[in-house]
Amino acid sequence: MRHSKRSIQLISSLLALSVLSACTTTVSRDDQPAYGSAADRKIPDYAPDGTASSFQDGPAIEPTPRVEEKSAFGNPPYYEVDGVVYHVLASGNNYKEVGTASWYGQKFHGRRTSSGEVYDMYQFSAAHKTLPLPSYARVTNINNGKSVIVKINDRGPFVKNRLIDLSYAAAKKLGYDDKGTAQVEVTVLKSPKGANRMVESDGKLEIAPMDQQHDNAKLYVQVGAFADEMRADTLASRLRDHFRQPISLTAVEVNGQTLQRVRIGPLESPRAAEAILAQLKQYSFGAPRVVAD
Known part of the structure; x- marks a missing residue:
């Protein structure tokens, strides 16, 4: 697909003038962990087996x-981190996978x-990209059989190529805290009930009431939101020159102001959204985000 330099510059200028922060379903730690780096291995004194939740609490x-019920946070149907779209599983039942921890x-x-929840490095917990929160799993170190x-x-x-991120205590028990990574098998034992879905309300993502929840939420890439309808129309027109997917304008009230959201979609899958995000960012189309209705 060819893009003229002039059209790209025009769209970039429009976005730079008045794109507001779009709703995002991103859920992640504030920055990336050290993943067993030398800095993260500077662990203070602890119980001999390395699994004390505090100095006084014991093993x-x-x-x-x-x-359990699904957590009120961390369970959107989709979210995006660094241009990659992740689809949160509706259930972790029967989940079993081998990969790098x-x-x-x-x-x-x-x-x-x-x-x-507050992260406690001395408790047995973990992070996963797509399993519903909270889930319980047995993690087994393939190399030594510890679980x-x-x-x-x-x-x-x-x-890339990491399946699960364990707490320090869990890595210690599996015997790879001094190595940083290990090949493991992850088997879900219990998955939360309910199917919490996120809906947009006044420009914010909230958990939908149970009678409004459904598993066929529509997926969009929101390119921008404008108070000026003419600017929204111009951006939508330019996007139609470059994308075969539907381009829509929808109004939303945010803090008493009407904004026109420019969206690409609905899309067939998170993979399709990921491809569109990559293309938009390649040509500096502001800060597009994945949203679901």
Whole structure:
């Protein structure tokens, strides 16, 4: 697909003038963990087995798998990190996968996870990109046969070819805390009930009431939102020159102001959204985001 330099510059200028921050379903830690780097391995003194939740509490206990309600945070149908779209699974039942595990420790100790819980490096927990939160899984180190049950309450790791990110205590129990990564098998034991979905309300994403939830949420790439309808029309017209997908203008009230949202979609899949995001960013189309209705 060819783009004239003039049209690209025009769209970029329009976006630079008045694109507002679009609704995003991104859920992740504030920045990337050290994944067992030398800096993260500077662990303070702890109990001999390395699994004390604090200096006084004694050894941590593996969580008991149970069915819970989905977390109010960290469970959008889709979210995007660094241009990659992730589709959160409706259920983790029957999930089993083999891949590379990393771990995160002191750098994130005491900070909020994607589910809203506080991360404790001395408890048995984990981060996963697509399993619903919270889920419980057995993680087994393929190399030595050691296993641990963890509560998955966070998102990540957003590093290529990484399957799961374990807490320091879990990595210690599996015997790879001094190596940084290991090949593991992840088997979900319990997955949360309910199918929380996110809907847009007054420009913000909220959990839909149960009677409004559905599994066929429509997926869009929102390129911008404009108070000036003419600018929105101009951007939509230019986008139609370059994309075969539908380009729509929809009005939304935000803080008493009417904004015209410029969206590409609905799209068939997260993969299609990812391809469009990559193309938009290649030509500096502002800061597009994936949204779901």
